[in-house]
Amino acid sequence: MRYISTRGEAPALDFEQAMLTGLARDGGLYVPETVPAMSDIASLDGLPYEEVAFRVIRPFTGDSFSEDELRGAITRAYGRISHVARAPLVQLAPGHHLLELFHGPTLAFKDFAMQLIAQLFQIALKRSGQRITIVGATSGDTGSAAIEAFKGLDNVDVFILFPHGRVSEVQRRQMTTPDAANVHALALTGHFDDCQARLKDLFNDHAFRDQVGLAGVNSINWARIVAQVVYYFTAAASLGAPHREVDFTVPTGNFGDIFAGSIARAMGLPIRRLIVATNQNDILHRALSTGEYRVGTVEPSISPSMDIQVSSNFERALFWAYGGDAGAIRQLMDELKTGGFSISQGALETLRDQYASGCVTEDETLQMIRTIRDETGQVLCPHSAVGVAVARRHLEPGVPMVTLATAHPAKFPDAVEQAVGLRPELPPHMAQLFDLPERVSRVENDVAALRSLILERRTA
Numbered sequence: 001m002r003y004i005s006t007r008g009e010a011p012a013l014d015f016e017q018a019m020l021t022g023l024a025r026d027g028g029l030y031v032p033e034t035v036p037a038m039s040d041i042a043s044l045d046g047l048p049y050e051e052v053a054f055r056v057i058r059p060f061t062g063d064s065f066s067e068d069e070l071r072g073a074i075t076r077a078y079g080r081i082s083h084v085a086r087a088p089l090v091q092l093a094p095g096h097h098l099l100e101l102f103h104g105p106t107l108a109f110k111d112f113a114m115q116l117i118a119q120l121f122q123i124a125l126k127r128s129g130q131r132i133t134i135v136g137a138t139s140g141d142t143g144s145a146a147i148e149a150f151k152g153l154d155n156v157d158v159f160i161l162f163p164h165g166r167v168s169e170v171q172r173r174q175m176t177t178p179d180a181a182n183v184h185a186l187a188l189t190g191h192f193d194d195c196q197a198r199l200k201d202l203f204n205d206h207a208f209r210d211q212v213g214l215a216g217v218n219s220i221n222w223a224r225i226v227a228q229v230v231y232y233f234t235a236a237a238s239l240g241a242p243h244r245e246v247d248f249t250v251p252t253g254n255f256g257d258i259f260a261g262s263i264a265r266a267m268g269l270p271i272r273r274l275i276v277a278t279n280q281n282d283i284l285h286r287a288l289s290t291g292e293y294r295v296g297t298v299e300p301s302i303s304p305s306m307d308i309q310v311s312s313n314f315e316r317a318l319f320w321a322y323g324g325d326a327g328a329i330r331q332l333m334d335e336l337k338t339g340g341f342s343i344s345q346g347a348l349e350t351l352r353d354q355y356a357s358g359c360v361t362e363d364e365t366l367q368m369i370r371t372i373r374d375e376t377g378q379v380l381c382p383h384s385a386v387g388v389a390v391a392r393r394h395l396e397p398g399v400p401m402v403t404l405a406t407a408h409p410a411k412f413p414d415a416v417e418q419a420v421g422l423r424p425e426l427p428p429h430m431a432q433l434f435d436l437p438e439r440v441s442r443v444e445n446d447v448a449a450l451r452s453l454i455l456e457r458r459t460a
């Protein structure tokens, strides 16, 4: 299995190399040259999550990891998810199901990929003796998941850039309270898109990149995406796939989670519609509705992890929609530097065949948390509520709808309290979170300052 860059000017790599490389050296994102077909989907229903993960991920890893290495990594990773089903599916209403992805150690769907890739990084780094510096950009959840997965591990430093004042207090404390020497939480003056842009600046500085052994764990990293494909299979198989089509609605920001759904579909999972759900930062909904991808200002919302305008994985979707034309993607990404681009009519039609979309206001999000609590007793996090609100506009008789519940409500107690007047409790393993001292550095939105800080703090 080989991976190629969406911009066509970086070398093709195998799985392990693509994982360790993160962003391609031409600034593009790695995608598989071909997507393997999944055989015997019916047999997945009822299997342990770990077994489904092995069957789904194995075709993507090629010779990079032995069967034993991959099974071991999967077992260790998902042993940290507290629910026996790992990703349980609960019914919200007839025909509408919630896929709970928040039973991991940091209470967000990011744990599914981050726990696994930390294991795979460890195997690869032990083998090569290499030391790396992970830098991640986060609007809250990727950072906490990465720190939890990589803290204290050998051969790795983890620097996480988060937008100062724009993550929830629980998210911030998850990043600032771990006391491992290899963890560095950095509060950047700006919003998430600034964090992601500075991260890409670091990757595009090849001398720095090579000097520190830069690695990325955002969903620009293909290994993140592949781990997120698995729960589409477990959910759909339990609802009757491959003999029955299923719709999925995905609360979306950086387009990684929903792109994983596209991979599941390309592998043969009968997903009828993949529905993009956004908050008021609705660039993806606007792009799919109008064909114009135009970056606006980021408006802080009660679903802060989706406060994104420059959605990195949309590049992967565009690459497919343009039939793998890397030159066209280079041109669009150049235009993006000056504010946006128009999607060609043919590519737009392909995208619309692949994705439906909707956006939700702040009031609608609060109302949906109330409605679902009243109807079912379940308390949703605001991101999941955005998903459920959009999904309810797209329900159709006869086709089950699955909405991805991407975080635990206790990560966003202020929004939940505003909606339903209660503050959800943190699980016991996080009971000390508000008592621990915080360790964080303020950084300006400036790549030179960031470079110096990383060089100074690295434990290598």
Ligand SMILES: Cc1ncc(COP(=O)(O)O)c(C=O)c1O
Residues within 6 Å of the ligand: 108, 109, 140, 141, 142, 219, 251, 252, 253, 254, 255, 256, 257, 258, 305, 306, 383, 384, 406, 407
């Ligand atoms: C809780 C939550 N929901 C949804 C999303 C959006 O996921 P993606 O960026 O993969 O579209 C994020 C952030 O990525 C998140 O943290």
Ligand SMILES: N[C@@H](CCOP(=O)(O)O)C(=O)O
Residues within 6 Å of the ligand: 137, 138, 139, 140, 141, 142, 143, 217, 218, 219, 220, 253, 254, 256, 305, 306, 312
């Ligand atoms: N919402 C994310 C933003 C980064 O997303 P990623 O999936 O590309 O890592 C977050 O919580 O940090």
